[in-house]
Amino acid sequence: MRGTVRGRRRGAVLALTALLLAGCGSGGPEPVAAPAPTSTAAPTTAVPTPPPAPQPVAPLTGLPVAAVEARPALAVKIENPPIARPQAGLTEADIVWEQVVEGGTSRFVAVYQSRLPASIGPVRSTRPMDPAIAAPLHGLFATSGGQGQYLSAVVDSGLQLFSFDAGDDGFARQGPRQAPHNVYLDPAPLLAAADADHRAAPAAQFGYAPTAGTQTTVAQGTAASGLDLRLSPEATPSWTWDPVGRTWARSESGTPATAADGARVTATNVVVLRVEVVATDAVDPAGNAVPETLLAGRGGEALVATAGRTVPATWTKGADGDPVVLTAPDGTPVLLAPGTTWVELVPTGGGTVAVVP
Incomplete structure (x- = not known):
């Protein structure tokens, strides 16, 4: 029995020794758990706000x-003798050009794009300087008619021509005036008839x-209360x-100019170009020589009136299809005030321009 006890003790010692050897068998430190991985956010770049x-x-x-x-822009030929006043549609035009025709009276080329009146007129016939005025618009041109050579020049300049004499839609005689001072235009049919080459909006x-x-007149001009012109x-x-309306108000021979609806004729800008006017070989039905204002390939003195001030300038023009370029005294391009503009073509021979302080 003593031998049995000894055997049990010896077995326990051997088992304990085996456990100790197993714990020290690697010869290194106890394993340590690896730290949990951490994520680092990528740097961000602020996205600029687009202008x-x-x-x-x-x-x-x-x-x-x-x-x-x-x-497209629509240029309409409108007459201006006393019998034609007051005209319809003048106050809705973006730009109006005034030119001298036979007999010394003036006519307008009124240009419409941002606004369209229901009626424009009285519409009269075209003249030789009209292509140089309207061609830069690359749009539509409306007239009561005219001599064949002048109508052909309008088409050759790249404009789409519409004429009362040709029977185009949109024109009609209306009272109470007698012919030829009673042709009026509804512009809607002309715009509907614009061909593929004449539907785009014009360039400035x-x-x-x-x-x-x-504006150039503010930076380089002098104060003025008015302009007196003699074409x-x-x-x-x-x-x-x-100064209240911030516009220039027009008068005809001292009488306030109004449109057919009673509104005063005004302009944000008045641009005066001194131009050469020559007699052509053509005559009107009364036997008067038809004058031509020379614009293409020309230039000269100009006067710009904006914001109650005026500034002298120069004007130049290339071919018929090129717009007039206005240059300020310091050589920079003239900047007008946003709004409507009237261009007065005052002859160098016989015409006068006076600034009222």
Whole structure:
């Protein structure tokens, strides 16, 4: 029995020894759990905020608009003797050009794009300088008719021609005036008939100041209360600055000019170009020589009236299809105030321009 006890003790010692050897068999430290992996956020770069899209502006006025009207410019020939006044549609035009025709009276080329009146007129016939005035618009031209050579010149300049004499839609005689002073135009049918080459909006014809106070007349001009012009003995328009309305108000031989709806005829800008006028070989039905204002390939003195101030300038023009370029005294492009513009073509021979302080 003593031997059995000894055997049990010896077995326990051997078992304990085996356990100790097993624990020390690696000869190294107890294993330690690896730390949980950590993630490092990638550096971020701030995305710059894009600048706001530029405000769209009407091409022929420079005025801000929600969107540019997707329609061509329409130039309409309107007469201006006393019997034709007051005319319809003058106050809705973006740009109006005034020219001397036979007999010393004046006619207008009124240009519409941002606004369209329901009626325009009285519409009269075209003259030789009209292509040089309207061709840069690459749009539509409306006239009562005219001599074949002048109508052909309009088409050759790249304009789409519409004529009362040709029976085009949109023209009609209306009372109470007698012919030929009673042709009026509804512009809608002409725009609907524009062909594929004459549907785009026009390019700007003048430069406009981006912000108030940056017009060329403000930076380089002098204060003026009015302009007195003499295109001929029969055409003596004047313009008076209206500081409340911030426009130039037109008068005809001292009488306030109004449109057919009674609204005063005004302009944001008045641009005076001194031009050479020559007699052509053509005559009107009364036997008067048809004059031509020379514009293409020419240049000369100019006067710009904006914001109650005037500044002398120079004008140049390339081919018929090129717009008039106005240059300020310091050699920079003239910047007008956004709004409507009247262009007065005052002959260098016999015409006069006077600034009223």
